[in-house]
Amino acid sequence: MTTLTPAAARFAPGRTIRLGLSRAGYEIRGYFRQGDTVFFTFLFPLLMLTIFSVAFSDGNFGTTPDGDPVTAAQYYLPAMLAAGVLLSGLQNMAIDIAMEKGDGTLKRLAGAPLSPVSYFIGKIGQVLVTALLQAAILIAVARIAFGVPLPTDPQNWATFAWVFLLGVSTCSILGIGLSGLPRSGRSATAVIIPIVLVLQFISGVYIQFSALPEWLQRVAEVFPLAWLAHGMRSVFLPDSYAALEPGGEWNLAGIAIVCGIWLVAGLVAARLTFRWIRKDG
Amino acid sequence: MTTENVVEVRQLRRSYGEFEAVRGIDFDIRRGETFALLGPNGAGKSTTIEILEGYRRRTSGEVRVLGVDPAHGGLDWKARLGIVLQSTGETGTATVREQLRHFAGLYPHPRDVEEVIAAVGLEEKANTRISKLSGGQQRRVDVALGIVGRPELLFLDEPTTGFDPEARRRFWELIRGLRDEGTSILLTTHYLDEAQQLADRGGIIAGGELMALGPIDELGGADARIPIVRWLDRGVLREERTHQPGALVARLAAAGEPERLEVVRPSLEDIYLSLVGESAAEQLEGSIA
Numbered sequence: 001m002t003t004l005t006p007a008a009a010r011f012a013p014g015r016t017i018r019l020g021l022s023r024a025g026y027e028i029r030g031y032f033r034q035g036d037t038v039f040f041t042f043l044f045p046l047l048m049l050t051i052f053s054v055a056f057s058d059g060n061f062g063t064t065p066d067g068d069p070v071t072a073a074q075y076y077l078p079a080m081l082a083a084g085v086l087l088s089g090l091q092n093m094a095i096d097i098a099m100e101k102g103d104g105t106l107k108r109l110a111g112a113p114l115s116p117v118s119y120f121i122g123k124i125g126q127v128l129v130t131a132l133l134q135a136a137i138l139i140a141v142a143r144i145a146f147g148v149p150l151p152t153d154p155q156n157w158a159t160f161a162w163v164f165l166l167g168v169s170t171c172s173i174l175g176i177g178l179s180g181l182p183r184s185g186r187s188a189t190a191v192i193i194p195i196v197l198v199l200q201f202i203s204g205v206y207i208q209f210s211a212l213p214e215w216l217q218r219v220a221e222v223f224p225l226a227w228l229a230h231g232m233r234s235v236f237l238p239d240s241y242a243a244l245e246p247g248g249e250w251n252l253a254g255i256a257i258v259c260g261i262w263l264v265a266g267l268v269a270a271r272l273t274f275r276w277i278r279k280d281g
Numbered sequence: 282m283t284t285e286n287v288v289e290v291r292q293l294r295r296s297y298g299e300f301e302a303v304r305g306i307d308f309d310i311r312r313g314e315t316f317a318l319l320g321p322n323g324a325g326k327s328t329t330i331e332i333l334e335g336y337r338r339r340t341s342g343e344v345r346v347l348g349v350d351p352a353h354g355g356l357d358w359k360a361r362l363g364i365v366l367q368s369t370g371e372t373g374t375a376t377v378r379e380q381l382r383h384f385a386g387l388y389p390h391p392r393d394v395e396e397v398i399a400a401v402g403l404e405e406k407a408n409t410r411i412s413k414l415s416g417g418q419q420r421r422v423d424v425a426l427g428i429v430g431r432p433e434l435l436f437l438d439e440p441t442t443g444f445d446p447e448a449r450r451r452f453w454e455l456i457r458g459l460r461d462e463g464t465s466i467l468l469t470t471h472y473l474d475e476a477q478q479l480a481d482r483g484g485i486i487a488g489g490e491l492m493a494l495g496p497i498d499e500l501g502g503a504d505a506r507i508p509i510v511r512w513l514d515r516g517v518l519r520e521e522r523t524h525q526p527g528a529l530v531a532r533l534a535a536a537g538e539p540e541r542l543e544v545v546r547p548s549l550e551d552i553y554l555s556l557v558g559e560s561a562a563e564q565l566e567g568s569i570a
Binding site for chain 1: 334356357389410
């Protein structure tokens with residue numbers, strides 16, 4: 001076939017990236033048109049932050065070294081930022097892909113000249129953009145509505161940036177892996193949401209991490225979420241709060257190691273297991 | 282294998298455990314022709330078409346689609362195909378125009394999106410979300426997505442299910458237009474009039490075997506198309522197949538006006554039903570023996 005050479009040239013790596021970006025735009029638009037995802041993944045942490053800030057406004061969350069009381073909003077902001085990364089990354093990705101497997105979207109894409117790499121660039125792009133917007137809104141509402149003091153040291157914001165990016169990447173990749181768990185698109189939310197919910201309860205998102213029994217803390221520390229919440233606390237809480245953490249200090253290396261291991265393991269698993277459709281089905 | 286054939290299938294077999302869904306079929310589709318694959322549900326039609334599309338593996342046999350083994354077809358191969366799946370069930374949040382623009386962007390030489398929207402008659406729904414369309418309109422979006430990449434070979438798996446008669450006629454016009462532009466088409470359908478209207482050649486598949494193959498007007502062989510004369514002879518219904526029905530009728534009429542006289546030319550549907558019926562009877566015998 002004489003047409004093969006020019007055709008092959010058109011399918012260069014640049015095309016994979018260009019189509020990936022086109023997918024990302026398409027996915028982001030689709031995301032904000034789905035009322036239920038916008039509520040349960042995008043606005044949910046904001047709702048919880050508001051509820052906790054109002055409900056526990058009289059609660060004692062300790063004081064800063066200057067003697068100012070730490071408010072419920074300040075205390076819960078890092079937890080909700082970590083939850084947002086988990087929801088936007090893992091929950092959104094796992095449910096989305098499981099549904100697309102169920103409703104024939106993946107089968108249609110499998111028949112189109114689209115590389116799975118472009119598909120995932122689109123998905124991860126969507127997660128990155130929505131998670132960033134979500135974090136920005138959480139921080140803005142915490143600052144403006146609840147008067148939460150934000151860190152002024154650029155070092156803190158640098159920590160925020162890498163913990164956030166590592167968290168989003170790890171959660172997205174694990175979401176791809178978990179998308180294979182539901183047996184149908186219909187059961188996707190029923191299978192994924194309980195996993196995410198349990199993880200949030202044991203990882204110090206809703207319940208103060210230091211209040212959990214030590215054995216449960218050790219279990220939670222196997223998973224990335226506890227480390228993401230830890231990292232976010234290190235950014236938004238006074239340094240003196242490190243005393244409440246396991247080991248009595250901010251363990252940033254621990255975040256990088258645990259999330260890094262999950263990220264690499266997740267990438268390998270996704271590469272080995274992802275299929276557009278089951279070929280022998 | 283020659284480049285004159287866009288599809289070549291030799292001794293294709295596919296089994297699922299003990300069950301043989303496809304039992305060694307052979308056929309070709311020539312460049313530029315419309316080929317209809319007919320058969321009842323569960324006959325092996327969908328398994329065959331999904332093997333050609335690269336969705337399923339085969340157990341044995343040789344298959345070439347545009348000169349490529351579909352089990353190893355890459356992106357450049359997929360760019361030359363258009364696939365309209367049997368059912369999608371997708372209820373996307375994208376509008377018709379957004380969806381078509383997005384998919385057009387995946388192909389190297391797409392058709393003009395507005396022209397495609399007009400060709401499937403969805404101009405008035407171009408800005409409507411696909412999830413808000415009726416079943417028949419969603420089906421037309423499927424067809425539009427199948428042709429937007431300007432395919433050399435188009436797979437249409439029961440494309441007109443859920444169409445009203447008017448929409449079906451318009452769809453036929455669209456398919457004839459594609460054929461005139463040189464697109465090769467593999468069509469499966471339950472509507473035999475559709476196959477008769479659109480296809481140049483066809484095959485009838487039943488029980489995983491090809492029962493008939495050839496030009497659509499000659500399927501089943503010349504013998505299956507011999508006209509039938511029926512009449513009532515002293516209370517008994519008689520029928521005779523003859524190439525000269527007029528002569529037979531004249532002979533009968535010479536002996537007095539025959540009761541309930543009719544001359545029938547077997548339609549594609551009659552031939553189809555008799556072939557599919559034979560296969561079902563054979564299978565029944567096989568399962569008893």
